[in-house]
Amino acid sequence: MENFSEWFHDILDKGNIIDSRYPIKGMSVWLPYGFQIRRYTLELLKELFDRDHEEVLFPLLVPEDELAKEGIHVKGFEEEVYWVTKGGNKELNKKLALRPTSETAIYPMFSLWIRSHIDLPLKYYQIVNTFRYETKHTRPLIRVREISTFKEAHTAHATKEECKKQVEKAVELYKEFFDYLGIPYILSKRPEWDKFPGADYTMAFDTLLPDGKTLQIGTVHNLDQTFAKTFDITFENENGEHEYIYQSCYGLSDRIIASIIGIHGNEKGLVLPPVVSPKHVTIIPILFKDTREKVLERCESIKKELESAGIRVDIDDRDIRPGKKFYDWELKGTPLRLEIGPKDLENNKTFITRRDNLEKNEYPLDDNLIENIKEIISQITKDMSSKAFKDLKDAIVYCENIEKIPELIKNKKIVVFSWDGKNSSGEAIEEETGYDILGIHKELDENSNDKCIYSGEKAKYLALIAKTY
Numbered sequence: 001m002e003n004f005s006e007w008f009h010d011i012l013d014k015g016n017i018i019d020s021r022y023p024i025k026g027m028s029v030w031l032p033y034g035f036q037i038r039r040y041t042l043e044l045l046k047e048l049f050d051r052d053h054e055e056v057l058f059p060l061l062v063p064e065d066e067l068a069k070e071g072i073h074v075k076g077f078e079e080e081v082y083w084v085t086k087g088g089n090k091e092l093n094k095k096l097a098l099r100p101t102s103e104t105a106i107y108p109m110f111s112l113w114i115r116s117h118i119d120l121p122l123k124y125y126q127i128v129n130t131f132r133y134e135t136k137h138t139r140p141l142i143r144v145r146e147i148s149t150f151k152e153a154h155t156a157h158a159t160k161e162e163c164k165k166q167v168e169k170a171v172e173l174y175k176e177f178f179d180y181l182g183i184p185y186i187l188s189k190r191p192e193w194d195k196f197p198g199a200d201y202t203m204a205f206d207t208l209l210p211d212g213k214t215l216q217i218g219t220v221h222n223l224d225q226t227f228a229k230t231f232d233i234t235f236e237n238e239n240g241e242h243e244y245i246y247q248s249c250y251g252l253s254d255r256i257i258a259s260i261i262g263i264h265g266n267e268k269g270l271v272l273p274p275v276v277s278p279k280h281v282t283i284i285p286i287l288f289k290d291t292r293e294k295v296l297e298r299c300e301s302i303k304k305e306l307e308s309a310g311i312r313v314d315i316d317d318r319d320i321r322p323g324k325k326f327y328d329w330e331l332k333g334t335p336l337r338l339e340i341g342p343k344d345l346e347n348n349k350t351f352i353t354r355r356d357n358l359e360k361n362e363y364p365l366d367d368n369l370i371e372n373i374k375e376i377i378s379q380i381t382k383d384m385s386s387k388a389f390k391d392l393k394d395a396i397v398y399c400e401n402i403e404k405i406p407e408l409i410k411n412k413k414i415v416v417f418s419w420d421g422k423n424s425s426g427e428a429i430e431e432e433t434g435y436d437i438l439g440i441h442k443e444l445d446e447n448s449n450d451k452c453i454y455s456g457e458k459a460k461y462l463a464l465i466a467k468t469y
């Protein structure tokens with residue numbers, strides 16, 4: 001892929017994913033095919049969340065005084081907030097913010113709801129749109145001003161330990177989600193200067209797009225008691241004493257779809273992970289005048305059979321050449337293509353082509369077809385994931401010399417380096433290299449002899465630096 005950005009915009013259009021010509025910068029329209037991918041992605045995520053979270057829905061508008069309550073938080077977001085100031089022609093007494101995220105909408109209600117230790121833990125999530133007046137260059141799905149698919153979870157706990165555990169559980173939950181999608185990630189603890197405004201610490205997932213830039217695809221924040229103190233969220237413990245709760249929150253955005261498209265796609269178009277592909281199988285009937293009805297009938301019966309096993313199937317019976325159909329479904333990224341013509345019916349066979357590697361093999365049209373297809377689908381999921389993870393792993397390199405970092409990053413690498421953990425060194429490293437520290441990847445052993453790449457003093461961490469979106 002020569003020019004990723006061009007390819008990406010092109011595929012959003014040709015793939016019927018979104019139309020970014022909507023006349024507000026940073027806001028786009030979901031088109032039917034993109035909307036279906038979005039829908040299956042959400043279904044997958046909900047399935048994971050619904051195991052031990054409950055879904056809720058809060059209003060879009062946040063009153064100014066609530067938004068302003070948490071000082072650090074509001075400072076982090078104030079330049080990005082859209083305001084509603086009028087109702088019709090009347091100035092509102094109190095300005096209303098379009099939520100940039102929902103802490104300040106949700107936590108005043110937590111303060112009303114949470115009374116006793118039996119109300120805890122509480123784990124809510126919502127899937128909503130949020131608005132951020134981003135000043136960096138906007139890009140469809142990647143940096144938008146209306147995040148149209150914001151998935152945010154907010155949890156409340158009685159103890160600090162339990163809250164910390166929840167952060168770990170959320171990290172595991174996101175890993176599972178990314179694994180289903182074959183999206184490779186690298187996890188790090190964001191540096192102090194890049195953590196979520198108001199958080200004690202932030203764990204972040206980054207992936208790597210084909211242009212060599214990393215994309216933050218999800219974050220899990222430990223809020224500790226900061227918001228509980230601001231919004232006066234307390235509970236009565238078992239001894240009848242009042243204590244502040246501990247909180248975590250975590251979020252994902254439209255960047256998930258951007259990653260699915262950007263990481264797996266190729267020159268021929270989309271390559272969709274089966275779990276979110278609108279169809280798993282496209283049947284292409286090879287049609288001739290005399291045998292047309294017979295072939296279509298058989299295609300229908302195969303479709304029904306596969307559908308009864310939960311496989312999503314489409315028959316492309318358009319009156320165009322099969323070659324054109326192959327081209328279209330490759331563009332759309334459907335995992336499998338079945339060709340069925342009169343000869344195949346005679347021989348009871350079909351050619352199955354995998355979209356991910358374009359391998360084509362003959363299979364019998366018999367009772368094993370469902371099992372065979374299921375197996376190929378699960379193999380595709382595995383292969384897509386291992387290919388993507390390999391690409392990411394290959395891009396990660398260790399470097400001991402700060403002067404070599406820019407060259408490595410220009411060659412699409414993510415660089416691991418030893419760091420003393422001091423803010424001053426970290427900021428100097430960013431300054432000197434011109435790139436962003438993603439965060440702490442690993443803590444070094446007490447006995448390690450590693451020296452900080454900047455200060456030359458004993459290093460505490462292995463950290464990551466890269467070109468970021």
Ligand code: A5A
Nearest residue numbers: 101142143144216217218219249250251252253
């Ligand atoms: N309430 C917490 C969870 C929160 O808002 N965290 S966050 O600010 O880090 O956002 C969650 C995720 O949304 C980020 O990790 C990032 O992947 C994504 N995101 C943030 N701003 C975005 C934007 N303008 N466009 C697309 N995705 C964005």
Ligand code: MG
Nearest residue numbers: 194430436437
């Ligand atoms: Mg920075």
